[in-house]
Amino acid sequence: MANPFTAGERIEMIRETLLDENIDISSIYFIPIPDILMNSVWVSHVKSFSPSFDVVFARNPLVIRLFKEAGFEVTIPPAYDREKYNSTLIRRFIIENNEEWKKLVPTKVVEYILKIRGDERLRAIAGIY
Incomplete structure (x- = not known):
């Protein structure tokens, strides 16, 4: 199942979490960039949506290659227990009404x-009412 939350909803989740952690977001931009499935123009596509930048943070090997070839510095952040903190697993727990999902995402x-009834949305998309 693709991400069932809109870009705006995901931005709000990230903002609320960062603010709750007392992280200054005054110089952070949240920019949803639609995928165009065209590797040859991906870097220019990202640049057209973004303020200027010098460093790219990525773990996707193709994205890393494309930005390095375009002359950008690329930083690869370490994986963070990806077996446990996995969006597919978390969505499955939500659909199954398994409370474990609440331990795998920030408060x-x-x-x-819960406020936007995203749990109900996921179950409806999965055909569970």
């Missing part, structure tokens, strides 16, 4: 998903 994300 503000839990609150937001």
Whole structure:
């Protein structure tokens, strides 16, 4: 199942979490960039949506290659227990009404998903009413 939350909803989840952690977001931009499935123009596509930048943070090997070839510095952040903190697993737990999902996301994300009834949305998309 693709991400069932809109770009705006995901931005709100991230903002609320960062603010809850007392992280200054005054110089952080949240920019949803639609995928165009065209590797040859991906870097220019990203640049057209973004303020200027010098460093790219990525773990996707193709994205890393494309930005390095375009002359950008690329930083690869370490994986963070990807077996446990896995969006597919978390969505499955939500659909199954398994409360474990609430331990795998920040408190503000839990609150937001429940507020917008995202748990009900996921179950409806999965055909579970």
